[in-house]
Amino acid sequence: MDAEDQIDIRHRLRAHAARQLTIARMNAPEDWQAELRALLQAERVAKPLLARGSDMRLFVESFAIFFVATMMFLL
Secondary structure: OOOOOOOHHHHHHHHHHHHHOOOOHHHHOOHHHHHHHHHHHHOOOOOOOOOOHHHHHHHHHHHHHHHHHHHHHOO
């Protein structure tokens, strides 16, 4: 094999993609669209304002630390 020889693997890639698609279709539930909608709906549920990991909670905690440190410095 020379350095200038090129291997054409497009047909292998297409065949592999077709096999992967067939496997995915076999493993998918019958009503996959409804299941996907239900999962997306569950993720969209509004989280509490001060839930762990929320930006608002981080802001409030940071402000509380800053406020306490300022009061300690001023007193």
